[in-house]
Amino acid sequence: MTREADVVRSLVEMADTLVDDYDVVDLLTGLAGRCVTLLGASAAALLGPVDELIRGDADGHSDALLGAFAAVTAPAAAALRALDSGDLAGYQAAIGPTMPLSRVIFEEPTFHYKVGVAFLAWLNGLQPHFAMPGGLQRQRSREHLIGVFELAAAAGALLRPGLAVSRMTQYLAKEPS
Numbered sequence: 001m002t003r004e005a006d007v008v009r010s011l012v013e014m015a016d017t018l019v020d021d022y023d024v025v026d027l028l029t030g031l032a033g034r035c036v037t038l039l040g041a042s043a044a045a046l047l048g049p050v051d052e053l054i055r056g057d058a059d060g061h062s063d064a065l066l067g068a069f070a071a072v073t074a075p076a077a078a079a080l081r082a083l084d085s086g087d088l089a090g091y092q093a094a095i096g097p098t099m100p101l102s103r104v105i106f107e108e109p110t111f112h113y114k115v116g117v118a119f120l121a122w123l124n125g126l127q128p129h130f131a132m133p134g135g136l137q138r139q140r141s142r143e144h145l146i147g148v149f150e151l152a153a154a155a156g157a158l159l160r161p162g163l164a165v166s167r168m169t170q171y172l173a174k175e176p177s
Contacts, residue, residue: 070117071105072098072157101151104144115140116148120157123149123164130171142176 075098082090105116115137122130130137140148149168158164 071120071152072101072155074159075156078156097155098157101148101155101157104147104151107144109139112136112139116145119145119148120152123152123167124159125163125167126159130167142172145171 075094079091079094082088082094106113115132118127118132118137119130119140121127149164152158153161153164
């Protein structure tokens with residue numbers, strides 16, 4: 001198949017996903033993946049536009065969904081405070097370390113990002129258990145969740161580090177299901 005045919009096929013497939021209940025994160029992740037394939041790149045990311053959504057326009061207005069901050073509440077709050085005071089360097093210092101964590105949480109299949117968010121909520125003491133409807137918590141591997149924990153620690157996203165370590169130890173002590 002020619003490159004032009006690949007581009008057309010990709011655009012048609014992407015357009016077919018734009019129905020009333022499409023998931024914008026899945027759409028953007030798919031777009032990044034298609035860019036890798038079509039351009040022969042080693043990776044593609046949408047961090048530039050996402051960063052602009054967070055920072056907002058020239059007047060500071062943003063329609064970014066705050067749900068994306070659920071896993072990184074403390075660093076996101078620090079980043080937004082820095083932006084509010086006009087400190088772009090402080091914003092970058094606060095939000096930058098969360099990018100590797102966000103990439104891991106939103107790894108394909110993107111729908112399972114919720115597992116990482118719920119896992120961090122449990123580690124941070126925001127919920128009493130790590131269980132999700134339909135057993136969704138089992139859709140990410142132990143290795144994946146260990147990576148989430150490590151990156152959350154590096155990003156300053158563990159609100160109560162002692163509790164998080166205790167709960168992580170408890171999680172690791174259980175037999176994998």
